[in-house]
Amino acid sequence: MHTKTNPIGLFDSGIGGTSIWKEIHALLPHEDTIYLADSKNAPYGQKSKEEIIELSFKNTRHLLSRGAKIIVVACNTATTNAIKELRAAFDVPFIGIEPAIKPAAISTQTGSIGILATKGTLTSELFAQKVSELKDVNIIEQVGYNLVALIEDGKLNSPEIKELLVTYLKPMIDANIDYLVLGCSHYPYLVPQIKEILPKGVHIIDSGEAVARQTRSILHKHNLLNETPKAAESLFYANNSPAVLQSIIGPEYTAEHLDF
Incomplete structure (x- = not known):
């Protein structure tokens, strides 16, 4: 059962989706977030549709195991190739990103x-x-x-x-x-x-601001907006070296290595 205080889950083939995370965090500063950088398998853009779907399912399962109440597919390639299959397979709201x-x-x-x-x-x-x-x-x-x-x-x-x-x-x-x-x-x-x-x-x-607004809208629709006025916890993980991810998010946050 997802509650309002559960985190927003985001995944991308690497660090790029942090551009989406930044917009979401700016618009929804009280929402906890978990970000997965699937750097080990980057880039997704040269992979087959079947591979992209498989990786998207793997990332989604991990985020759901961490209690994510909504999944933001912070990757254009994963959205355009796998969002339909993700929505059919998992009982959780998905936000995708498409070229504007x-x-x-x-x-x-x-x-x-x-x-x-x-x-x-x-x-x-x-x-x-x-x-x-x-x-x-x-x-x-x-x-x-x-x-x-x-x-x-x-x-x-x-x-x-x-x-x-x-x-x-x-x-x-x-x-x-x-x-x-x-x-x-x-x-x-x-x-x-x-x-x-x-x-x-x-x-x-780019699609960042529109994705953030859509995330807020879907959370509101499902009565999942976090209304507690506390500082949000933002967790960042990469399954390859987290150094590049760390350089992008800055010293305020910590990028950790995690096999997923």
């Missing part, structure tokens, strides 16, 4: 938007369905090959990442995009480098 292409398509003035995402997201049925609903918009899709691997290796500000971003963003700039959608929870950490490359007028959209 619809807001970009509605807002574009040039008629051209870009999306930078993993192969697993861009080739998923769910993404194809979302794209098919959009008419009269030129969508420049780009797989962010190797970006997640470099971030997970602690090379966030490396020349390799800058070089890849220049290559990936050039066709979008040539197509006169005015919105860039980040379709991977790792990519918000690349925004400073991306801004150096894109023309000044291009808007960058």
Whole structure:
């Protein structure tokens, strides 16, 4: 039986989902959280749908064993490939994250938007369905090959990442995009480098704030919002070296190694 004081569980293929955790924690500061970085199996974006589903089930089971009252799939690839199966298999609310292409398509003035995402997201049925609903918009899709691997290796500000971003963003700039959608929870950490490359007028959209609002809404709907005005406990675990996760969350929290 889940109670209001049970934690929110989040998982990702690595440290990227912390960009989602930060938005949730900012909006819901009294909610306890447990974050799993499945770094040992990162990146998910190059894996098969079956592998992604299997890993998502493994992460979910662990979070439920720790009493999670709701699961945030803080990974675009896992959401677009496994959320349907997760919801069918487990009796707990799930929050997924999807690339925010619809807001970009509605807002574009040039008629051209870009999306930078993993192969697993861009080739998923769910993404194809979302794209098919959009008419009269030129969508420049780009797989962010190797970006997640470099971030997970602690090379966030490396020349390799800058070089890849220049290559990936050039066709979008040539197509006169005015919105860039980040379709991977790792990519918000690349925004400073991306801004150096894109023309000044291009808007960058990620899903973090929308996911936080949806989490609050679903908790309220299920009468699971934590109403105790206490400081929240936030636990972070990685099944590989926790050093990169620690560098992202900062000294206020502790990233621990855990086999899961």
